[in-house]
Every structure is written in C-alpha cells, then in structure tokens.
Amino acid sequence: MVTAKRKVLAICFTASAMLAAAGGVTANSELLKMQKNADDWVMPNGNYASTRYSELNQITANNVKDLQVAWTFSTGVLRGHEGGPLVMGDVMYIHTPFPNKVFALDLNEDGRIIWKYEPRQDTSVIPVMCCDTVNRGLAYGDGKIILSQADTTLVALDAKTGKKIWSVKNGDPSKGETSTAAPMVVKDKVYIGISGGEFGVRGSLTAYSLKDGKLVWRGYSMGPDSDTLIDPNKTTHLGKPVGKDSGINTWQGDQWKIGGGATWGWYSYDPDENLVYYGSGNPSTWNPVQRPGDNRWSMTIFARDADSGMTRWLYQMTPHDEWDYDGINEMILVDKKIKGKMRKALVHFDRNGFGYTMDRITGELLVAEKFDPAVNWATHVDMKTGRPQVVAKYSTHQNGEDVNSTGICPAALGTKDQQPASYSPRTGLFYVPTNHVCMDYEPFEVSYTAGQPYVGATLSMYPAPGGTNLGNFIAWDADKGKIVWSNEEPFSVWSGALSTAGDVVFYGTLEGYLKAVDAKSGKELYRFKTPSGIIGNVNTYMHNGKQYIAVLSGLGGWAGIGMAAGLTDPTAGLGAVGAYASLSDYTQLGGTLTVFSLPD
C-alpha cells in the first residue's frame, strides 16, 4: 500500500523534475568554487570528488612532529562520533550522533558557540538503528546547513543563525527506516539516502529542493523501472543495457519490496558528467537461502543524473550477497592513467575486499584486486562478467541454512567499512583505512515484521589468520591494483583519512590516537592520544594564515559493538584476552573535537 503510493509519487516527481530541467534550472555554481578553496572544508569529504586531499602545505612531513593541540570542544554526547567538521571562513560546523546536535563554532574565539541546534526526536528511533546512533555529518549549500537526523528528518538551518528554514521527512522509523548519512548538495538539490538494511527497508536516493525541501525525485535500489529510475534500453551494466524491470526480475515474488539495498554511505559528484555516484547496501535478510537470485540492485555502484535521477550505469559488485558486504563505501573520482590510458576514473574500496577502478563515464570495469591479502571468499573478479568467483567452502548459501561456514575473510565489517579513504595527486596513491577481520557465518530462517530486525544469521569475528592485528592502514595503487605500503594497526581503522600537499597523511585509531604518517613511505611521524576512540574523519583548514587539523573523537559505531567488548577468538575461550586485549583498556566513550596546529 505504502509502496504503491510511493511509486506514484516517484513517477509524478520524476516527470516534474524533467519538466523543470527542460525549463532551464540555473546552476548554482557556488559550491563548485568553494570546494576548490583549500582554506575551507565545505563538504564531508573535502570536495565533490571525495578525495579528502588538501592543497594546504604549512604542515609538512618535516614539521608535523611539532604538532600540538590548539583547542578542544566537548559535544556533550557520549556516542559514536562519525564524520567530521565543515569549515567556512571564520565558522566551523560540527554535528553529533543522536540527538543530532549541530554547533556553529567561532574560529576567532577557540570555538566559542555561535549557535546550537538540537532537534526534538522520538527516542524510539534509537533501537532501530542497527549499529549505534551515528551521524556522518552536514552539508552546506546556499546559506544553509543541511542535517539528516536519525529519524530521517532532513532539516535545513540558516548557516548564520541556526534557525530552521525547512524540514522534510525522508522515511518511517517505525518500519526500520533511519538515517546516518551526510547529505550532499549539488546545484539546487539536496541528496540523501536511507539506512535500515537490517530491517528489510527498500533503499533509495532522494533529491529534495534546496530552496524549500520539496521532493524532486526518488530512485529506489530495487523495484520496477519507474521506481528505480532505470531506462531498460539506455541504462547499462558493464556496457550492456539492463532490460526491463531489472530491479525485480532477480528476486523471488515480492521479496524486492523488503529487499534492502540501503544507501547509507557517501555520495560523490562529477560536474562535467552531471552524475551522482553512490553505492547500495546488503539485500535483506542476511540469510541468502531465503532470497534466491542476484538481488539487483543491492551491492551496486549507481551513476545517476543529478537533475533527473535517471541511472546512466550500474555495476553490481556482489550479486546475491552471502556475507553482508554492503557496497556503500565512498566513490573517489580521479582523472588518472589506468592501464596506459587516461581515464576519468572512479575508485572504490568495497566491503567485499576488492578495490575497484572503473571508468566513471561508461561504467567500464578496469581493475578489481584484493586490497587485503587475507580476502578469501572469492578468488578473483571475472573482468568480462564483473562477477566475483566465489569459493564454494566460503559460500554461506551453498553450505546452507543452519551450517556454520568458517574462516571467511573479510568479516561482515568488510575489509573496509564507511570510513572514507583519501587520494593524493602528488603521490598518485590512495590511503585506505582497513579492517583485517575474518568471521564464521551461520544463516538461518527468519520472518519479516515491519520495524523489527530482519537479520537471519549469526556471526563470530576474529583477527585474520597469521596475526593479531585487526586493522591496517594502507597505500594503494589503483592502476596496478596493488598495496604499496601497509601499516599494521592493533584495531580496525575506523577513521576517515586526510592527505595534504605537505605529503602527510592523517588518520585516527580506535584507541584514540590521531596519527600522521609520511605519504610516500607510511612512516609514522606524529601521534597524539585524544580523549576517546576515533571513528571520525580528519579534516584540515586555514584560519588567519595558520593551518589546522581537526577530528572528532568518540568511540562507537559498529566498531563500538564488537571491538569494545573484545572479539571472540575461535580457537581459545574467553580467557584468551592476550593479543586481543579489549579496547576498553585503552579508551572509553567520549565526544570531543580536537584541533591541532603547529606552534607559533
């Protein structure tokens, strides 16, 4: 019923969007310029290409050892703090996990509060958020700060006063629909996805009018072409048209209606192609036996027209997921020589452990290689069909319900989760925070109830064989598909990386360290222990002629579930703490912004 209503809405709005486009929407190029100003940090991943690279070079590989704390700020919330600050001129904007406070801080006065916004949200949304009440940040556009609250309310605040300008509800938490993502603004629209793959929601990306919050278009991850905004003849998968209703015909019956494919990750944008890029998450349930077929378009990279929402191309990385390898990680857009030819490339480090390099105009698959040697669930990706070659003994479907498939790498956390990587054009390398965790996975039958968990599998996770480290921080060559250097980390690296023209790469660790490493060699140059574990993303900005580094601390997120309690070791009992020493020995909950600079 609700679905049918949405469908009609989607069609109407698509039609109106096309009309509007034909009428000539004036492009708002403000952000195109602002993202190039290295002094500011105007979007969560630094720029539309999501490179998390800054041209600032006051802090260098030589002097970063002298870095010190300039000022700190407590958010007053003790939950997982993902995402990071935005900076524009003299003002920094930060956000918190539930209750999703927003602060505008005055950089001229060490972060004195200019305004604060705290929405009133029903606490009933908390338990339907699968993995902590995180929020990955804010968007800016046309004088407004855009926040996507946990309860799926998208709200636009006056950047100067914090006053609410408009708000709109993007989903229904009573059905398990929640929000954790940072919105993206392009021209006159705001884009936002939805979370809830563990509750059988149907994922979508929705464009709202930046001016008044009116819905412009919504493209679902699955369903008929009118819902998915897929053209059966023009939309391609690895160069071939996908055909009619591709979002339905790889599902059994009506299962697509609760098919998952949530869109809770990051969004990128290519202004030349006018395409928005993002990935969809796991199909629901986690029990693959209950949902035969490829389950399109879960686990898929989408390239949608920013104006109309129509899909130009798709690529399904993990057809018929059997491991919870959501495809939502960031899409990094770089122009680069790949296999001897200049390409407008898209580089994506997937949960499934493969680092993909694609042609972002055509959707052609160029490189697909493992970015952690531990990855074992597939031998390789067939470059013709794009399909991973699944190893039978790690196939939780082939092994079947009620059978525990063991030793699968990576674990459901993925070789990398949402924590965004960085690309430095100076070294040509990608800097990737990774997990080095494997799992046992036993699927079993579950029933669907709206608003209730729809999981259907039990997992145990533990460090990959041959070591005790649960994470690595790596440098990756996206042309060769090879790791250039790799630093072991005792825990998963759950913090977004930053690279700079000073040839320094920054990232945070779960123990709470902010680390700086040499972009060329990976050699550690600096570390400072912040008050809590870092799952936030590092940024940098310039204020009054001085370069600053900023990061949010606050342990939580999925990392806060398993890691905080200590992972299970499959070969020994609970007593085998030792190498798997609990994270709680290092850090506790927190919610602090730490800002660093060089001494005067």
Next chain:
Amino acid sequence: MLHFRLSKPILLATLALTYSITCYATPSKADYKSFQPSPDQPYYFEDGKVDFGTYNGFRRYHADCHVCHGPAGLGSSYAPALIESLKVMSWGDFVNVVISGREGRDNMIMPSFAKNVDIVTNLSDIYAYLKARADGVIGANRPAKFPKVKKLIADK
C-alpha cells in the same frame, strides 16, 4: 504455537507459563535427551556441550541482540552487558523487558520485541544461552552442542 494477536499482558502470561508447563514433564536422569528447561535450570551442559536449545539461543542472540548488546552478551558502548544483567535478572524480569521494552539511563532504549516472531518463539532459548554465559558455563565462542532432540508434547 503462540498466537501473535494476543495482547501484551496475555502474551507475557503465556510466556511465563511456558516453563511452568514444561516443568511438569516426568523427571528423569540428567541427560540431554530428557532435559527439560526450567527457569531454575534453563540450559543443559555436559562435556563442554550444551543442549540444542541453548545453542539455538546463541544463534538467535547473535542475529537480533548482539548488534546492541555486543558479541556473547559482553555489552557495547550503548547497551548493557547481559552476562552481568542475567546474574541478577529472573526469567520473569527478562521476559518482561524483552516483550515490553524499557528506557534506561543515558538515552539507552530497549525496544519491545513483542511483535518479533524470531525473538518471541525463541525467547527461552535466548534466555538459556545468556544464563549459561552469566553462570560462566560457556565462553564467548560458538558453544559445542548436543544434537536436536524432538520434544514430546504433553506426556503427562
């Protein structure tokens, strides 16, 4: 089978009765085949193995509960460690909280699982698993198990 249109109080009463009914089963020598769970002895443990119900509790727990309460009941940054809670929590309290939900400190929310078939039909198994964890009988790993026993219904 439980009827899911039951009102919450009736559902609670029904669940609370589940054990009192099974308690009337013929007492026999301790053996996994004849084992009947009760609030006092919800799990069976012998030679490092648990009864299948307790094992099923492990599975169900790690499907629906562990995302908040952490692996093996160890807790997380936003929900309590159930291996501690179950040291003081009775079967009745446990049922009450899972079915009715409750609001705890620091914005912690335990939702009601009354409508969740996967939880309600496996509640005594989940309790057995967590109780075995709280009692220190089994570790954090996947417990070894005895085979499934087809339970005879109402042999009194």
